[in-house]
Amino acid sequence: MSRFEGKRILITGGTSGIGLATALRIVEEGGEVGVTGRSQDHLNEAGKKLPSGSLVLRNDASSAEEAKQLAEAVGEKMGKLDGLYLNAGYGAFKEVGQHDTDFFDQMMNTNVRGPLLHMDLLKDNITDGGAVLLTSSVAAYLGQAPGAVYGASKASMAVFARSFSSALAPRQIRVNSIAPGPIETNFFDTAVDDEEQKKEMTEQIRSQVPLGRFGKAEEVAAVASFLLSDDASYVTGSEYVVDGGMTKR
Template sequence: MTRFKDKRILITGGTSGIGLATAKRIVAEGGEVAVTGVTQDHLDEAGRDLPSGSLVLRNDASDPEAAKDLAEKIKDQMGQIDGAYLNAGFGKNMATEDVDADGFDAMMDVNVRGVALQMAALKPLIKDGGAVLVTSSVAPYLGGAKGAIYAASKASCLAMARSWSKDLAPRNIRVNAVAPGPIETNFFDALGKGGDEAEDMKKQIAEAVPLGRMGKPDEVAAVTCFLLSDDASYVSGSEYMVDGGMTLR
């Protein structure tokens, strides 16, 4: 397929996991990509995995000045873009009694404020007829005991995407959200889990999924690329679950 021939797509949080899988698929389908990340190992990995000419940019969504800096770099090096996938974010479990201002702000700064500022800065660079995609989550639907703040942040992403779908509709720019379920990424590393503990968690999670397993980044990328492509030309203001049926239980 060549759905992305002559198209330029920006992916924040695109140096690992779902973001990198999406970038690889876009390139394979004829597109050009710019990806952002903050971890040097992931930046290096993306630099190796993506072809020459791809932009790999260090950009920290928790920094309120980062969105403007990102937009300036994209404008200078790519010009107008055909789509933006606002995927940068992170999750951390926090028991209700352990929530404090610093922990709350850290998650909201990246998952909500970062996305909002990115959209504000990038809006003028997105071509009429283009596409915007935001990563939400199944977390708001599942109600995890220690996931209140993360779930709230991702519910905010969906709310923003739906509002933006109306704001950008006059320019024929579609805005949608993708809600991944449990996906085999570096999730457990971020939680500080490893070895037997990680395997036990994976088993428990798989048992909660009707399909009986965790998903793979490429399986989410198949959906993100659909929503970013012209194949989804009449899809806007929607949220697509990629969760093996988990939210149906």
């Protein structure tokens, strides 16, 4: 299968987890990818797994200045993009009564302002007829007590997808969002500090999934690559939930 033959895709937050799995899937199908991330260890690992010459760039999605630097680097090293996957983000949780402005600002700057600025600065790099994908989360629908700010930040991705899809429709650029459920990545390593709390949260979440397990990054990547490919040529403004049935009605 070579759905991405001759195509160039940029994936923010593409050096680990779902982002990296999607990048590898695209490469397997003939595409060229660029990825960004913050962790040097993840950047090094992605550099080993991706083809030589791939753009592997350190970039902090929460930084307005680094958003401009990313746009300049993409223009210089990749040129026109056939696809843009705005996947960079992070999760953290606090109970009601424990929130502070630093927590709120960091979450919103990374998960909301980052994709917004990246879209603004990179939209002209996307070829007419291309595709954009944003990463939301089922946290937007679950109403978990400690997930108010994280869920709100991710709910905005579905709103962005619908709004951007209207704005870019005249150029035949499709924009969609994908909402993963519990996936086997390093998400909980960064989102929850306490090991006992992490174990309890993991088991509680698993018990809510009808398929009885966490998903794999590659399973989300399969849906992401579909939405970025021409196979989804009549899909725009939509959100695809990949959660093992966790939020089924």
